[in-house]
Structure formats: C-alpha cells, structure tokens
Amino acid sequence: xxxxxxxxxxxxxxxxxSTRWMDNDVYGHVNxxxxxxxxxxxxxxxxxxxxxLDIHGGDVVGFVVETNxxxxxxxxxxxxxxxxxxxxxxxxSSVKYEVGIFRNAEEQVSAAGAFVxxxxxxxxGKSTRVPEATRAVLAELLRVxx
Amino acid sequence: xxxxxxxxxxxxxxxxxSTRWMDNDVYGHVNxxxxxxxxxxxxxxxxxxxxxLDIHGGDVVGFVVETNxxxxxxxxxxxxxxxxxxxxxxxxSSVKYEVGIFRNAEEQVSAAGAFVxxxxxxxxGKSTRVPEATRAVLAELLRVxx
Amino acid sequence: xxxxxxxxxxxxxxxxxSTRWMDNDVYGHVNxxxxxxxxxxxxxxxxxxxxxLDIHGGDVVGFVVETNxxxxxxxxxxxxxxxxxxxxxxxxSSVKYEVGIFRNAEEQVSAAGAFVxxxxxxxxGKSTRVPEATRAVLAELLRVxx
Amino acid sequence: xxxxxxxxxxxxxxxxxSTRWMDNDVYGHVNxxxxxxxxxxxxxxxxxxxxxLDIHGGDVVGFVVETNxxxxxxxxxxxxxxxxxxxxxxxxSSVKYEVGIFRNAEEQVSAAGAFVxxxxxxxxGKSTRVPEATRAVLAELLRVxx
Numbered sequence: 147x148x149x150x151x152x153x154x155x156x157x158x159x160x161x162x163x164s165t166r167w168m169d170n171d172v173y174g175h176v177n178x179x180x181x182x183x184x185x186x187x188x189x190x191x192x193x194x195x196x197x198x199l200d201i202h203g204g205d206v207v208g209f210v211v212e213t214n215x216x217x218x219x220x221x222x223x224x225x226x227x228x229x230x231x232x233x234x235x236x237x238x239s240s241v242k243y244e245v246g247i248f249r250n251a252e253e254q255v256s257a258a259g260a261f262v263x264x265x266x267x268x269x270x271g272k273s274t275r276v277p278e279a280t281r282a283v284l285a286e287l288l289r290v291x292x
Numbered sequence: 293x294x295x296x297x298x299x300x301x302x303x304x305x306x307x308x309x310s311t312r313w314m315d316n317d318v319y320g321h322v323n324x325x326x327x328x329x330x331x332x333x334x335x336x337x338x339x340x341x342x343x344x345l346d347i348h349g350g351d352v353v354g355f356v357v358e359t360n361x362x363x364x365x366x367x368x369x370x371x372x373x374x375x376x377x378x379x380x381x382x383x384x385s386s387v388k389y390e391v392g393i394f395r396n397a398e399e400q401v402s403a404a405g406a407f408v409x410x411x412x413x414x415x416x417g418k419s420t421r422v423p424e425a426t427r428a429v430l431a432e433l434l435r436v437x438x
Numbered sequence: 439x440x441x442x443x444x445x446x447x448x449x450x451x452x453x454x455x456s457t458r459w460m461d462n463d464v465y466g467h468v469n470x471x472x473x474x475x476x477x478x479x480x481x482x483x484x485x486x487x488x489x490x491l492d493i494h495g496g497d498v499v500g501f502v503v504e505t506n507x508x509x510x511x512x513x514x515x516x517x518x519x520x521x522x523x524x525x526x527x528x529x530x531s532s533v534k535y536e537v538g539i540f541r542n543a544e545e546q547v548s549a550a551g552a553f554v555x556x557x558x559x560x561x562x563g564k565s566t567r568v569p570e571a572t573r574a575v576l577a578e579l580l581r582v583x584x
Numbered sequence: 585x586x587x588x589x590x591x592x593x594x595x596x597x598x599x600x601x602s603t604r605w606m607d608n609d610v611y612g613h614v615n616x617x618x619x620x621x622x623x624x625x626x627x628x629x630x631x632x633x634x635x636x637l638d639i640h641g642g643d644v645v646g647f648v649v650e651t652n653x654x655x656x657x658x659x660x661x662x663x664x665x666x667x668x669x670x671x672x673x674x675x676x677s678s679v680k681y682e683v684g685i686f687r688n689a690e691e692q693v694s695a696a697g698a699f700v701x702x703x704x705x706x707x708x709g710k711s712t713r714v715p716e717a718t719r720a721v722l723a724e725l726l727r728v729x730x
Contacts, residue, residue, distance in 0.1 A: 166333040178502040180473040186313040210470040214506035319694040324648040325620040360652035458625040479604040
C-alpha cells in the first residue's frame with residue numbers, strides 16, 4: 147500500500163496529541179521535525195500504558211535506529227493530531243512501527259512514516275531479544291482491524 | 293496569594309495539553325523549558341479559539357516581553373497537563389496573564405508563572421492599544437469564578 | 439555507498455551546531471527527533487547564507503516532503519555537531535539533500551539521512567521550478583571534493 | 585542595575601550557541617520558549633565543563649525551581665547567541681544565576697533573566713547543601729570583571 151492513501155482503519159491503535167504554538171514554523175505550518183516528536187510520543191506512550199516500558203528501572207530499553215516520514219498535507223497549531231500505529235515487523239531484537247498522522251477529524255493521513263527500535267541491554271549496551279512481555283503487547287498492533 | 297497554593301478554582305479557563313516523550317530530560321522529569329511551551333500554547337490557543345488572533349493576516353500581534361515560572365513539583369511524560377489561565381492586568385498596550393500548571397487530576401498547581409504580551413502594530417513595529425475585541429474576550433479571564 | 443561508512447570527505451559543506459541540554463532524553467543521549475532539527479538548520483542556514491532563501495519576502499519557498507535518518511552511534515550534550523551536506527539530486531521542482539551528522543572531531547558519521555524540498559509558489563500553493571539562483575548555489579553541493 | 589542596560593562586561597562567563605531553524609516562530613523571531621533552552625544549556629554546560637556536574641552518576645543534582653526572562657529585542661535564526669552568566673547568590677542549598685542573551689556581536693543584551701537551582705540528594709529527594717567543589721567553581725562567576 148502506498149502510505150499516502152492510508153486511512154484510519156489501516157492502523158491498530160490511536161493516540162491523541164495536542165499541537166503547540168511553537169510547533170508552527172515561520173511558514174505557519176507544523177515544522178517537519180515535530181512530526182517525529184509525535185511518533186516517539188505515540189510509540190513510547192503505548193509501551194508505557196501497556197506496562198512494558200519502565201524508563202527508570204528497565205534493564206532492557208528500545209533505542210531508535212531508523213526513522214522516516216513523508217509529508218502529504220500541512221498541519222497547523224491549534225490542530226489536534228491523531229497518531230495511528232501498527233507494527234510492520236517484529237524481528238529478533240528489533241521492532242518496526244508504521245505511523246500515520248491524522249489532522250483533526252480527517253480520514254486520510256497528513257503524513258506517514260516508520261520508526262524502528264532495537265532492544266538493548268542497558269548494562270552491556272548490546273542488542274538483545276525483544277522481551278516476551280513486549281512481544282505479547284505488540285501483537286495487538288499487528289492485528290489491523292480491517 | 294502565594295502562587296504555590298493556587299488551586300483550580302483560582303483560574304478562569306483551562307486548556308488540556310499532552311506531554312511528549314522528549315519533554316522529559318535526563319532526570320526523567322519534564323524539563324523547565326517545556327513549561328513555557330505550555331504557557332504560550334494555552335494563551336495563543338485561547339486567543340485563536342475566541343477569534344481574536346489571526347496569525348497570518350492580523351495587523352496587530354502580541355509580542356512576549358516577559359515570562360516567569362516557579363516549579364513546585366515534577367511533571368513526567370505521559371502525564372496530561374491542564375493549564376489554568378487568568379488575566380492579572382490589562383494595560384493600554386499590554387496584557388499580563390497568570391498561568392497555573394496542573395498535573396493530571398491534581399488540585400494544586402505543580403508550577404505557576406506569568407506571561408506578558410505587548411501589542412504591536414505589525415507594519416510600524418510600534419506598541420499599540422490592545423484591540424477592543426481582544427479586551428472583550430480577555431474580560432472573561434478576569435472573572436475568576438470563586 | 440552505505441551511509442553508515444560515510445566520512446567527512448563525502449560531504450561538500452559543513453555547519454557547526456551546538457547541542458542543547460534538553461536535546462538529551464531520559465537515556466542521556468540526544469533524542470532521535472533533534473537530529474532532524476540539525477538537518478533543517480543546516481539546509482536552511484546554507485540557503486540563507488548563500489542569499490537564496492528569504493524567509494519573509496520570498497515568492498517561492500521550499501516545503502519539506504520527505505525526511506529520513508539512520509542512527510549509528512549516540513551523541514550527547516555538550517557535544518558539538520558537524521552537519522555535512524551534499525545534494526543527491528536536483529529535479530524540476532525538488533531537491534534531495536543527503537546529510538551526515540558528525541560528533542565533535544570524529545571522522546565517521548554518527549547518523550545520516552536525507553531531506554527533500556519541493557519548491558512551491560507561495561501565492562498559488564503549487565509546486566514550481568527550483569529557481570535558477572538556487573540551482574547555481576546547489577551546484578556547489580554536487581561537487582563532493584574527493 | 586536594570587537588566588535592560590546590561591552589557592557584556594556585566595557577565596563573568598560566555599557560551600556561544602547556534603540558533604536553529606525551528607527556533608523561529610510564525611512571526612519570524614526566536615520564540616520566547618527557546619531562550620530558556622539557551623539558559624539551561626549555558627548553566628549546565630558550564631558545570632559539566634568545570635567537572636562539577638555528572639548527569640549520569642552524580643549523587644547530588646540541581647533541580648530548577650524558578651526562571652524568568654525579559655525580552656528586549658528580537659533574535660532571528662541564523663543568528664549566533666552569546667549567553668553571559670554570573671552568579672547573583674549562593675545560598676545553603678540554592679544558586680541563583682543571572683543570564684544575558686546577546687545577539688551576534690551586539691554589546692547590549694537582547695534578553696535577560698534568572699535561573700535558580702536547588703541542590704537535591706538524588707536518593708532521598710531532599711534539598712542538600714551545594715557541594716564544596718561546586719561552590720569553588722561558582723566563585724568564578726561571582727567575580728564580574730569590571
């Protein structure tokens with residue numbers, strides 16, 4: 147599927163985020179950089195909500211190794227952003243999320259991209275297997291409803 | 293009133309904002325800088341909602357000349373922030389807002405401060421009288437309910 | 439070339455940027471989002487320096503349509519970031535930049551990615567030919583020295 | 585002294601910081617929020633440089649309890665910012681810094697404010713005496729040269 151045509155039913159989980167005044171750049175649109183703050187807020191927020199990310203005490207953490215975004219139509223403060231998530235691939239030590247950014251009540255994505263985590267053992271710094279509890283939770287994002 | 297003791301009824305209008313993963317700094321708390329992004333998001337969001345701020349076409353805009361914040365207790369992503377607003381003073385060309393930051397459902401402020409706009413004529417760059425339409429809208433923030 | 443192996447001589451122009459305290463996230467590394475602020479600072483800074491980007495008065499502006507980044511090794515405040523730029527492709531209305539992020543005096547990239555501008559006529563909102571003056575300046579970034 | 589009239593010789597230490605494209609807001613000036621990122625970058629950068637702030641292993645850390653800023657004249661990307669620091673007061677457990685923001689080669693401040701740290705024992709969360717090593721380093725910022 148071309149991500150440009152992605153719609154809400156193509157994603158398995160949604161987070162609602164508020165834009166901020168300073169997200170707008172000099173052209174009066176949300177700056178390209180801020181979209182990535184929506185991506186990692188949605189992914190980490192989901193993992194915290196489901197109880198599989200403990201940012202303070204966790205032995206194993208996800209480090210971001212790759213991200214990308216295509217921008218199809220502008221978002222402007224004070225829009226509300228709805229971030230759709232799905233999991234494209236769970237590997238041995240990595241997880242690839244696909245992310246769609248929806249503006250207010252719009253049905254078609256304004257922007258879409260990907261976000262790849264590699265799991266790392268905090269004490270050794272080496273990549274490690276995605277924990278079983280995380281895999282169980284991520285399975286939820288593999289089941290895109292339609 | 294000592295702002296440290298401010299509670300929700302001390303403010304006239306509330307905006308609900310989502311925190312972001314990257315608001316957290318290395319200590320795992322929302323960084324002091326981000327509070328100011330909640331301040332100007334709440335103030336400008338209110339003015340846009342009420343129809344008295346047109347960021348693209350307006351002849352008269354509010355420039356920020358002074359801000360301050362006291363931090364009483366930490367906020368942590370993924371908390372939701374509730375920003376309370378009231379107007380402390382409407383001068384000839386300036387408006388002073390007082391702002392309280394509430395964490396999730398808490399009744400007492402986590403942080404509080406002030407935000408001062410001076411109205412400027414965009415073509416001349418000189419300070420100018422706060423427009424009548426804006427004054428009418430701001431009157432709403434002078435009436436703290438309790 | 440695999441961008442992971444990119445070194446300084448693979449880029450045609452460098453900008454030196456300071457990291458900020460709040461670029462560090464809870465893991466003590468520069469957050470993935472901030473790398474994109476280095477990308478658009480370097481690209482727009484280059485265009486302003488060379489006199490082909492007037493953010494206030496320009497009739498034609500570059501809108502970002504696609505970005506990506508791969509992260510190879512961490513950067514930490516207070517590191518200095520050196521952003522290497524080169525142009526991979528100048529199309530009719532688009533420019534694709536490749537960007538390398540170097541940490542302090544390191545010779546190998548810490549992160550690398552791409553940044554694509556489409557030129558748009560501000561009054562009509564339609565894509566338009568990359569201006570001749572911009573093409574002349576970008577030619578400089580096509581000539582990678584080695 | 586009125587901070588509006590502060591000049592470079594009124595500060596004891598300077599940090600040079602680059603502005604970023606996205607620091608500019610819709611009015612084409614650096615947004616009021618970003619000034620605070622210059623403040624805490626300058627303060628924490630100074631403390632790290634002098635070897636008295638270890639963000640990962642330190643038992644005692646400085647938490648920000650109060651900040652303020654007055655904005656006198658705009659700064660615009662791609663300006664370079666020079667942040668002047670001095671210490672106004674070292675208390676038992678707190679340090680008050682005064683900060684001046686200078687634009688490029690200008691001699692008079694564009695903005696100025698204050699930044700107050702309270703030292704906290706990380707394990708107990710209680711305020712604690714500013715460490716002796718930190719006091720020795722801060723003495724340097726009490727000696728304003730002129």
